[in-house]
Amino acid sequence: MQKSLPALIKKDLRLMLSSKFFLLAIGSLVLYSCYINFVYVNIDQDIFPVYLYDPHHSLESLPSFVTKADSRKELQEAYSDGYSVGLDMSGATPKICMISSGSDKTDNYRAAYALSALSSDGSSHAELIGKNDREMKNRREITSEFLFFELSAVGFLGLAAMLFKEKHMGVIRIHGILPINPNIFILSKLGLILLSDLVFAVLLTLFNLGINAGISVLPAVLLQTGILSIIMALAGFFCAISLPDFKQFSLLYLILAIFITTPVFLAGQTNLSWSWINLHPMYHLFMAMKNAYFHTPVANGTYYTVCAAAIILLFLLARLRLTREMTKEG
Amino acid sequence: MKGIKYQLKNIRRDKLCILTFLLPVLIGFALSLLSDVSFSSISEITFGIVKNDLPADTVDWLKSNGNVTVYQKTADLKEAVNDPSSQMIGVLKNDAGIQTIRSGDELQMMSIIGDTLPLLFAERHTVSQYNISMIPLKHNNDILKPLLIVITLVTAMFMGCTFNAMNMISEKEDGIIFINEVLPMTKTQFLIQKLLLGFTGSILSTAITAAVCIRVSLVQLLPLILLILLSAFIAALAGVFIGHFSSGLMVGIVYIKIVMILFLAPPILFYLLVPSGSILHKVSCILPSSAAFYGLMDLLNGKSQDITIYLVVLTVHSLIWLSLYRRLSLRGQKHA
Numbered sequence: 227m228q229k230s231l232p233a234l235i236k237k238d239l240r241l242m243l244s245s246k247f248f249l250l251a252i253g254s255l256v257l258y259s260c261y262i263n264f265v266y267v268n269i270d271q272d273i274f275p276v277y278l279y280d281p282h283h284s285l286e287s288l289p290s291f292v293t294k295a296d297s298r299k300e301l302q303e304a305y306s307d308g309y310s311v312g313l314d315m316s317g318a319t320p321k322i323c324m325i326s327s328g329s330d331k332t333d334n335y336r337a338a339y340a341l342s343a344l345s346s347d348g349s350s351h352a353e354l355i356g357k358n359d360r361e362m363k364n365r366r367e368i369t370s371e372f373l374f375f376e377l378s379a380v381g382f383l384g385l386a387a388m389l390f391k392e393k394h395m396g397v398i399r400i401h402g403i404l405p406i407n408p409n410i411f412i413l414s415k416l417g418l419i420l421l422s423d424l425v426f427a428v429l430l431t432l433f434n435l436g437i438n439a440g441i442s443v444l445p446a447v448l449l450q451t452g453i454l455s456i457i458m459a460l461a462g463f464f465c466a467i468s469l470p471d472f473k474q475f476s477l478l479y480l481i482l483a484i485f486i487t488t489p490v491f492l493a494g495q496t497n498l499s500w501s502w503i504n505l506h507p508m509y510h511l512f513m514a515m516k517n518a519y520f521h522t523p524v525a526n527g528t529y530y531t532v533c534a535a536a537i538i539l540l541f542l543l544a545r546l547r548l549t550r551e552m553t554k555e556g
Numbered sequence: 557m558k559g560i561k562y563q564l565k566n567i568r569r570d571k572l573c574i575l576t577f578l579l580p581v582l583i584g585f586a587l588s589l590l591s592d593v594s595f596s597s598i599s600e601i602t603f604g605i606v607k608n609d610l611p612a613d614t615v616d617w618l619k620s621n622g623n624v625t626v627y628q629k630t631a632d633l634k635e636a637v638n639d640p641s642s643q644m645i646g647v648l649k650n651d652a653g654i655q656t657i658r659s660g661d662e663l664q665m666m667s668i669i670g671d672t673l674p675l676l677f678a679e680r681h682t683v684s685q686y687n688i689s690m691i692p693l694k695h696n697n698d699i700l701k702p703l704l705i706v707i708t709l710v711t712a713m714f715m716g717c718t719f720n721a722m723n724m725i726s727e728k729e730d731g732i733i734f735i736n737e738v739l740p741m742t743k744t745q746f747l748i749q750k751l752l753l754g755f756t757g758s759i760l761s762t763a764i765t766a767a768v769c770i771r772v773s774l775v776q777l778l779p780l781i782l783l784i785l786l787s788a789f790i791a792a793l794a795g796v797f798i799g800h801f802s803s804g805l806m807v808g809i810v811y812i813k814i815v816m817i818l819f820l821a822p823p824i825l826f827y828l829l830v831p832s833g834s835i836l837h838k839v840s841c842i843l844p845s846s847a848a849f850y851g852l853m854d855l856l857n858g859k860s861q862d863i864t865i866y867l868v869v870l871t872v873h874s875l876i877w878l879s880l881y882r883r884l885s886l887r888g889q890k891h892a
């Protein structure tokens with residue numbers, strides 16, 4: 227039995243190579259890295275521009291963030307974009323003009339901010355308490371998201387694709403006649419997927435966080451990668467062995483990719499608070515991954531215990547299905 | 557006609573497939589249940605304060621400018637401010653009035669707000685001396701909810717693509733393609749049969765989802781229907797293309813993944829980042845999903861001046877891709 231493990235691994239590796247599994251991973255790596263480095267890092271939101279129409283020149287000096295308008299019409303055009311705020315100083319009482327943003331609170335703030343243009347002489351600064359600047363935060367955030375998405379997709383899909391190929395070639399039927407230890411059968415696939423996921427995680431992190439920041443988060447990230455990769459691969463194995471053909475599986479995959487991960491991203495990315503999100507198992511996996519990237523140790527003993535239990539349960543389920551399938555075929 | 561009947565029979569056995577087409581409908585239903593309030597509060601500024609720290613009138617002032625969250629201890633507040641997913645600005649008491657803290661990773665807008673808040677607070681009484689002319693919004697300015705609805709709709713359309721591609725690939729793998737070649741069936745008949753299934757599926761799925769979560773006026777109904785018809789057709793056609801080119805399942809998955817990313821990501825990105833008047837916005841219509849996406853977005857936001865352009869773009873797309881496929885399949889026939 228012990229001898230068959232290297233042989234199985236060799237066969238699985240060849241299967242992965244022939245199904246262009248690695249090509250897919252490298253393609254994703256390049257695509258994600260380009261997106262992060264060229265697009266996402268530059269995302270920012272500017273504060274509302276303030277435009278001033280002041281025909282009587284009642285204001286002597288203007289702060290740098292105020293743009294002058296030469297006529298009332300120009301002012302009107304400027305603030306009609308729905309974001310900018312206009313200050314009209316032509317009448318007896320000055321007027322603040324803007325198109326409502328839909329929220330009274332934000333509108334109040336916009337008015338107050340525009341007024342500070344007229345009378346600000348002091349300056350104030352907020353105390354900075356964080357360790358990241360905006361660019362580094364963006365890098366950490368999006369890298370954790372991509373890694374999470376890719377792991378839940380590639381682990382799940384990659385293993386299933388391999389298994390369906392084998393099913394198609396009749397490998398399960400052969401094993402039904404020539405019995406093999408189901409543990410080894412699962413482990414060889416799991417090991418390969420885990421290894422490739424770990425390599426993927428290392429490369430993605432180093433490419434997008436830089437060498438120094440990357441290395442400092444890697445230990446924590448690799449731990450979470452391992453957990454996520456094993457869970458997703460086992461889930462993929464179970465689904466693939468239970469479903470009759472790949473078509474059904476791929477539709478299921480589409481659901482997983484879009485509908486299960488989207489709320490997780492929304493909850494993790496914005497400060498939307500949904501109480502039900504705590505019941506979403508993927509949310510905890512995602513937050514553990516994100517926290518690993520931000521050096522915040524939030525995952526506790528309960529989390530690891532539940533993960534270990536889930537892995538054991540999934541492994542047992544996958545083994546049960548595999549044994550049943552082998553008996554049925556043989 | 558008979559061929560389509562057999563195809564339908566084949567799907568009817570496939571319960572999961574029907575279920576997947578129903579899934580966007582369920583999501584649309586969930587979206588329409590989510591209240592507008594939970595979405596619009598995202599765009600508001602959030603301030604964090606510590607309990608019993610600020611005087612009541614200061615808290616009221618903060619509440620009139622944004623959402624206020626109260627924390628028990630300063631350490632809790634600092635942790636919340638540092639949380640990378642929040643853009644919260646912490647407000648504490650000091651001698652002059654208030655002192656703000658922020659984590660330093662905010663968007664430029666939030667960092668300016670954090671820096672200037674004490675000044676605005678000191679001048680809070682001057683606002684009453686001004687006339688404020690507020691022009692109310694003509695339509696709801698909430699971006700996120702329409703965005704989610706449109707993403708769901710585009711995904712529903714995409715189901716047709718996946719279904720068609722998978723259908724063709726599995727026929728290829730099972731060897732039915734060879735049987736098809738011997739059968740007295742023209743390439744056009746084959747194309748119609750293959751197209752029609754995914755096409756009807758995605759139309760049904762998209763239309764029901766749209767009915768669940770979009771409220772449009774009667775005038776907009778026709779453009780909406782046309783938009784759904786054309787986009788679903790292009791999606792189904794894309795599926796046939798993928799099925800034609802991919803030799804096996806894994807390759808098919810790779811293609812589907814690429815097409816899915818191209819289908820969903822660029823329109824969202826362009827929509828959020830590129831102003832609608834610019835040239836890049838027009839260029840982005842080279843992707844059929846962008847035109848569909850912008851059209852749906854405009855319909856949801858109550859704008860309809862550009863909708864004809866999007867419809868024309870989609871029609872041109874469907875004609876080009878259809879003729880391209882015809883040429884491809886004819887060439888294949890000559891080889892055979």
